[in-house]
Amino acid sequence: MRKINFYQIKKRLLQLLIVSVICYPLYANDKLKKEFSFDQAIQYALANNKQVAIAKFEIEFTKADRITAGLRPNPFLNIVADVLPFNPTSKQFDPNRNQYGVSLGFVIETANKREERINVANKRLKMDELVFLETLRKMSITTGNLFIATLAARERYLLAEENYKNLVNIVEINRIRFKKEDISKLELLRSEVAQDQYAVARVSAQVEYIKLKNELIVFLGLNPSEIDIVLSGNLDSLKLLPQIDANKLLKLATEGRPDYLALVNAEDIALANMKLQRANAVPNFSILFDSLVQQNQYMYGMSANLELPVFSRNQGEIAKSESARKQAAIFREELYLNLAKEMAITEEEIKVRFEALEQMRQISLLKSQQAVKIVELAYKGGGSTLLEFLDTTRSYNETKLKYIDALVEYEKALLNLKYITGFDYEPN
Numbered sequence: 291m292r293k294i295n296f297y298q299i300k301k302r303l304l305q306l307l308i309v310s311v312i313c314y315p316l317y318a319n320d321k322l323k324k325e326f327s328f329d330q331a332i333q334y335a336l337a338n339n340k341q342v343a344i345a346k347f348e349i350e351f352t353k354a355d356r357i358t359a360g361l362r363p364n365p366f367l368n369i370v371a372d373v374l375p376f377n378p379t380s381k382q383f384d385p386n387r388n389q390y391g392v393s394l395g396f397v398i399e400t401a402n403k404r405e406e407r408i409n410v411a412n413k414r415l416k417m418d419e420l421v422f423l424e425t426l427r428k429m430s431i432t433t434g435n436l437f438i439a440t441l442a443a444r445e446r447y448l449l450a451e452e453n454y455k456n457l458v459n460i461v462e463i464n465r466i467r468f469k470k471e472d473i474s475k476l477e478l479l480r481s482e483v484a485q486d487q488y489a490v491a492r493v494s495a496q497v498e499y500i501k502l503k504n505e506l507i508v509f510l511g512l513n514p515s516e517i518d519i520v521l522s523g524n525l526d527s528l529k530l531l532p533q534i535d536a537n538k539l540l541k542l543a544t545e546g547r548p549d550y551l552a553l554v555n556a557e558d559i560a561l562a563n564m565k566l567q568r569a570n571a572v573p574n575f576s577i578l579f580d581s582l583v584q585q586n587q588y589m590y591g592m593s594a595n596l597e598l599p600v601f602s603r604n605q606g607e608i609a610k611s612e613s614a615r616k617q618a619a620i621f622r623e624e625l626y627l628n629l630a631k632e633m634a635i636t637e638e639e640i641k642v643r644f645e646a647l648e649q650m651r652q653i654s655l656l657k658s659q660q661a662v663k664i665v666e667l668a669y670k671g672g673g674s675t676l677l678e679f680l681d682t683t684r685s686y687n688e689t690k691l692k693y694i695d696a697l698v699e700y701e702k703a704l705l706n707l708k709y710i711t712g713f714d715y716e717p718n
Contacts (some may be wrong), residue, residue: 338511391582
């Protein structure tokens with residue numbers, strides 16, 4: 291009976307998994323490819339993201355409310371038939387008992403109610419436009435963070451790809467050395483196991499990169515089954531430390547951030563609504579033009595109706611509008627304090643992360659790269675062990691991954707600085 295080699299079976303299954311994942315991009319060759327830079331991705335998302343399209347309808351709803359606010363009250367018609375022209379006893383018409391008429395009336399609004407309604411509607415339209423711009427600002431930072439995360443996933447995948455190729459090269463060399471009896475069977479097996487481990491890591495990194503890229507494609511408003519994207523740029527193009535003037539940026543934030551301007555506009559809405567509610571406290575009056583037929587006599591007249599504001603003078607709505615104005619002012623003051631706090635935190639964060647990156651790039655990363663090259667050459671020449679090579683490679687991978695994570699956090703801090711100051715919607 292032949293002995294089952296579970297190691298070979300496991301190795302075959304792993305190879306099938308690797309081939310299936312690696313072949314995935316081959317099936318995507320028929321897709322239309324689009325290249326995006328960081329700024330292009332943000333601009334494309336602002337124009338094509340479905341959430342942005344949905345949010346834009348709120349402006350259309352408010353425009354419809356503005357139309358409603360400008361409409362005048364409809365006239366009304368009143369028909370009176372107190373005595374019908376019919377005598378139930380004689381079953382004949384009795385012209386002396388005829389009494390019926392018609393009235394046409396109009397509601398006349400006082401205290402410029404229509405103008406005040408239109409004023410409130412216009413300010414609410416401006417509010418919804420600012421809310422929409424705030425949606426764009428949030429969409430901008432979300433797209434930027436997703437773009438950065440996708441770039442980082444690509445860097446991790448490229449690192450895993452590089453490691454896998456190096457191990458493939460080592461295994462090929464070890465097979466030749468094993469045939470020459472320069473190394474033992476155990477040494478060869480260890481290198482093959484390490485190759486399989488790096489193959490699994492490579493597959494995991496590639497899957498994570500594919501997932502994030504497809505998520506970004508959908509966020510851009512595209513169909514991932516039809517379009518593939520290529521991201522230009524990379525995380526390793528380290529930007530210089532920006533010169534931050536906190537007071538200037540804080541001033542820009544109060545002048546350009548949609549949420550801050552929306553709170554300023556909320557005070558205007560409350561003030562306009564207060565004027566409207568005070569106008570609503572003044573009663574409207576109705577004018578009626580009458581035409582009446584009574585006992586064959588045709589009569590015409592006019593009447594007026596006026597509500598007397600004895601008890602209800604809209605006191606509750608007036609008080610509510612005054613409270614809303616005060617509340618909006620406090621909200622604006624609170625946001626200003628939070629802006630100052632976020633600006634100070636982000637300013638310090640950018641400085642600390644930049645210094646850490648510089649130190650990591652010039653010392654840790656550079657030294658670990660040199661160590662890998664030295665140990666790799668030594669191992670190929672027989673001057674080092676496989677364990678030393680693998681341990682040095684593992685140390686380099688950890689350093690490189692930490693460096694990628696640090697780059698991501700630095701890029702996100704720079705993006706957050708733009709977000710705090712209002713975020714420019716044009717490419718920078």
